[in-house]
Amino acid sequence: RKEVEQDPGPFNVPEGATVAFNCTYSNSASQSFFWYRQDCRKEPKLLMSVYSSGNEDGRFTAQLNRASQYISLLIRDSKLSDSATYLCFANAGGTSYGKLTFGQGTILTVHP
Amino acid sequence: GAVVSQHPSWVICKSGTSVKIECRSLDFQATTMFWYRQFPKQSLMLMATSNEGSKATYEQGVEKDKFLINHASLTLSTLTVTSAHPEDSSFYICSARFGAGNSPLHFGNGTRLTVT
Numbered sequence A: 001r002k003e004v005e006q007d008p009g010p011f012n013v014p015e016g017a018t019v020a021f022n023c024t025y026s027n028s029a030s031q032s033f034f035w036y037r038q039d040c041r042k043e044p045k046l047l048m049s050v051y052s053s054g055n056e057d058g059r060f061t062a063q064l065n066r067a068s069q070y071i072s073l074l075i076r077d078s079k080l081s082d083s084a085t086y087l088c089f090a091n092a093g094g095t096s097y098g099k100l101t102f103g104q105g106t107i108l109t110v111h112p
Numbered sequence B: 001g002a003v004v005s006q007h008p009s010w011v012i013c014k015s016g017t018s019v020k021i022e023c024r025s026l027d028f029q030a031t032t033m034f035w036y037r038q039f040p041k042q043s044l045m046l047m048a049t050s051n052e053g054s055k056a057t058y059e060q061g062v063e064k065d066k067f068l069i070n071h072a073s074l075t076l077s078t079l080t081v082t083s084a085h086p087e088d089s090s091f092y093i094c095s096a097r098f099g100a101g102n103s104p105l106h107f108g109n110g111t112r113l114t115v116t
Helices: none
Strands: A005-007 A011-014 A019-025 A033-039 A043-050 A055-057 A060-065 A070-075 A084-091 A107-112 B004-007 B010-013 B019-025 B032-038 B045-051 B069-074 B075-082 B090-095 B104-109 B111-115
Touching: A005 A084, A005 B010, A011 A019, A011 B090, A033 A060, A033 A070, A043 A055, A043 A070, A043 B104, A070 A084, B004 B090, B019 B032, B019 B090, B019 B111, B032 B069, B032 B075, B032 B111, B045 B069, B045 B075, B045 B090, B075 B090
Parallel strands: A011 A107, B010 B111
Antiparallel strands: A005 A019, A019 A070, A033 A043, A033 A084, A055 A060, A060 A070, A084 A107, B004 B019, B019 B075, B032 B045, B032 B090, B069 B075, B090 B104, B090 B111
């Protein structure tokens, strides 16, 4: 089983829609979680951190469920510019940081 | 904010040649950097962890003699693809962590390698 799993999609939604992605992680020692966005042929860029209490940044809301070991990303009022691949990242900390802990990415396409 | 710079952005080389990719942390010191590879429509795959002043740690299946990593200073790590072949054509991305604890990774802009 992969350490971090995501539904690869693709998700095709109209502008203005609300869309949610989930990401499950298998390592219960994971301590920190992040969502990244990757545009075609570009490097991943940090979208937001995910905190235990949940956090919001504009149209984006991230949540963590430690009991069920998943994190989620909710995008409200989708824009065309939100079209990208969204990667979740779970860090087990210490020397394992960065080690094979990216999800495979969820492709989002927002259409007019 | 923290910036990770990677050079070159793209390179085309002939089969059998070696290619060096540089990864720099511009405004912070990075004792650890990570090298990833990404094939089209696939996820990021960690190749190795680069440690300043010591040998890199390679992931299973990654040939350390083919992908040479040098982390000679706190702001520079290099990845050399030796004797490149067409199957090495890929998107290579480095990353580093700015800050301690569980801070996020920041990525370089990536290097698109095409071996002909």
